[in-house]
Amino acid sequence: MFVIFGFGTKQKHLGPGETRTCPRCHNTTQWARMREYRQFTVFFIPVARWKRRRFEACGICGAAFAA
Template identity: 60%
Template sequence: MLLIFGVSDKREDLGPGQTRTCPRCGNTTVWARIRTSRRFTLFFIPIIRWGRQELEVCTICGEAVAG
């Protein structure tokens, strides 16, 4: 029997976040809000999801902080 399974990261865009000054690059901009999680798939169907967290990400350098 052939089983096709895998573990992958999922990233969802939640829209614009707050206007912040980035501690890494020093630019002030509107950050993007995202939700990330890891998931186990079986035959390309998500079975289990874990490690869900919401973050705000600098749109210039990619620095992320808990939102």
């Protein structure tokens, strides 16, 4: 019997966020709203998800802060 399983972190783009100045790179840009979660899959089907969080990420340097 052959079982294929996986474990990893997934990110999903939720749309545009606010326009603000990044405290890390000091550029003013529109940030992206993101959702991140960890998941366990069996035969490429998600079975369990945990550690869900929403955040906004800078469009230039990728710095992320809780939304």
